[in-house]
Amino acid sequence: MTKANIVNAIAKETGIDRATVLASVEGFMNQVMLAMNNGDNVFLRGFGSFVVKKRAAKAARHIKNNTTIMVPERHVPTFKPSAYFTDNMRAKLDKKGKK
Numbered sequence: 013m014t015k016a017n018i019v020n021a022i023a024k025e026t027g028i029d030r031a032t033v034l035a036s037v038e039g040f041m042n043q044v045m046l047a048m049n050n051g052d053n054v055f056l057r058g059f060g061s062f063v064v065k066k067r068a069a070k071a072a073r074h075i076k077n078n079t080t081i082m083v084p085e086r087h088v089p090t091f092k093p094s095a096y097f098t099d100n101m102r103a104k105l106d107k108k109g110k111k
Contacts, residue, residue: 060093
């Protein structure tokens, strides 16, 4: 599902025009990115958490030169769905699989 699909679905479901929905969706995404760029986590109860995780420095192999290189520590964005989210998804997918 793409951003355009999400915007169209929300617009159809709520009756709000596409331009307003698009501005809201993009505003939400921008706020999540701004918060994570500042090192803050975003928690959406019943949906999940956007969390900034720190990956430690590690040694890796450069296959072409057959040498070891050091990959520096870095921060990566992750998403952890809530228990409600995963339980709901599993129940719906299990129901579809049984038909």
